[in-house]
Amino acid sequence: xxxxxxxxxxxxxHDGRLSNQDLAAAVNLSPSPCLRRVRLLEExxxxxxxxxxxxxxAMGYPITVFVGIRLSKHDQATVQAFERAIGAIDDILDCFLxxxxxxxxxxxxxxxxxxxxxxxxxxxxxxxxxASIDTSLAYGVVKQSRxxxxxx
Amino acid sequence: xxxxxxxxxxxxxHDGRLSNQDLAAAVNLSPSPCLRRVRLLEExxxxxxxxxxxxxxAMGYPITVFVGIRLSKHDQATVQAFERAIGAIDDILDCFLxxxxxxxxxxxxxxxxxxxxxxxxxxxxxxxxxASIDTSLAYGVVKQSRxxxxxx
DNA sequence: AGTATATTGGAATATTCTGCCAAGGACTGC
DNA sequence: GCAGTCCTTGGCAGAATATTCCAATATACT
Numbered sequence: 001x002x003x004x005x006x007x008x009x010x011x012x013x014h015d016g017r018l019s020n021q022d023l024a025a026a027v028n029l030s031p032s033p034c035l036r037r038v039r040l041l042e043e044x045x046x047x048x049x050x051x052x053x054x055x056x057x058a059m060g061y062p063i064t065v066f067v068g069i070r071l072s073k074h075d076q077a078t079v080q081a082f083e084r085a086i087g088a089i090d091d092i093l094d095c096f097l098x099x100x101x102x103x104x105x106x107x108x109x110x111x112x113x114x115x116x117x118x119x120x121x122x123x124x125x126x127x128x129x130x131a132s133i134d135t136s137l138a139y140g141v142v143k144q145s146r147x148x149x150x151x152x
Numbered sequence: 153x154x155x156x157x158x159x160x161x162x163x164x165x166h167d168g169r170l171s172n173q174d175l176a177a178a179v180n181l182s183p184s185p186c187l188r189r190v191r192l193l194e195e196x197x198x199x200x201x202x203x204x205x206x207x208x209x210a211m212g213y214p215i216t217v218f219v220g221i222r223l224s225k226h227d228q229a230t231v232q233a234f235e236r237a238i239g240a241i242d243d244i245l246d247c248f249l250x251x252x253x254x255x256x257x258x259x260x261x262x263x264x265x266x267x268x269x270x271x272x273x274x275x276x277x278x279x280x281x282x283a284s285i286d287t288s289l290a291y292g293v294v295k296q297s298r299x300x301x302x303x304x
Numbered sequence: 305a306g307t308a309t310a311t312t313g314g315a316a317t318a319t320t321c322t323g324c325c326a327a328g329g330a331c332t333g334c
Numbered sequence: 335g336c337a338g339t340c341c342t343t344g345g346c347a348g349a350a351t352a353t354t355c356c357a358a359t360a361t362a363c364t
Contacts, residue, residue, distance in 0.1 A: 001210075009211065012204035016168045019320065030344045035322070046210040051203060051298045052164035058153070058198040059161065060303040064248065066257060083294050090301035095294040096216065105218060105290070109300060138257070142235050142247040146203045148261060149242035151212040172352060182313045187353070189311095 061109040068102035068134035078129040213261040220254035220286035230281040
């Protein structure tokens with residue numbers, strides 16, 4: 001993880017489809033060592049994958065909702081079952097384990113408010129061990145980045 | 153946006169570096185129409201870009217914090233100034249405009265708690281018009297997806 | 305049915321990837 | 335200061351891939 005690796009990672013966070021040649025030029029390397037570094041970063045798990053960034057609205061999911069969840073119990077079985085259930089529901093994009101008054105924070109997408117209501121009734125309420133569900137609707141997105149800041 | 157377009161988008165959400173040939177095979181098309189569809193999806197703004205997915209920890213940002221923010225005023229000048237300021241701060245990855253008791257929800261990364269404290273003191277407090285800042289620390293990530301669910 | 309439009313598949317060309325090898329640079333022990 | 339070792343680099347070549355063009359097919363509309 002020297003300076004060049006950081007440059008490479010940053011360049012690929014900005015444009016994940018950068019060709020190896022362009023990437024090499026951007027970080028002042030010739031293609032072959034550049035490619036080798038990228039492969040190493042992938043193997044080490046620094047780069048975990050690549051993804052196309054997609055407009056939610058265009059895909060039919062204009063609604064973003066943040067859902068705070070508290071569990072009724074926190075024994076291992078309940079927690080594991082909950083987390084497995086979360087993993088299986090596609091509408092839940094992110095799930096963070098939180099400190100403070102909620103246990104989990106979910107980011108959920110929905111085609112509309114009715115769709116979200118159905119999601120809560122049919123999906124969330126189907127999971128055992130949930131004590132409370134707190135919904136916060138997002139009006140809009142001010143910023144959505146995937147580029148981590150420069151270290152230091 | 154027919155069925156094939158959806159298939160293409162989903163495939164690229166899963167693997168943004170899929171070669172056009174493999175993508176074409178995956179959606180039962182020959183490479184050339186497949187590439188044309190991808191280019192159209194990009195032009196129409198359905199696919200907004202590509203990104204490498206990176207391990208926060210490996211990049212030196214193991215801490216994720218959600219920050220709820222209320223503004224003191226909601227006139228256009230204050231809001232615009234705030235949103236511009238947000239856009240300029242790299243540590244803030246996401247910013248959503250919210251309904252309910254907070255105005256904005258930020259997702260912020262930090263190298264450690266000290267770093268987060270510095271971020272709040274030096275960056276957030278430097279922005280005018282903020283009435284309150286509410287911090288929620290994330291312990292860990294249960295799920296982090298970028299693949300939108302199937303429509304319907 | 306018939307026309308117009310949009311979409312497809314395949315071939316040819318240009319670009320890119322990727323493995324191999326020799327050369328350069330940095331670090332060690334002496 | 336010097337030789338040996340290790341790691342990284344750059345360039346080359348064969349293979350794979352992307353990309354453009356054109357004829358042919360499928361689809362939609364009248």
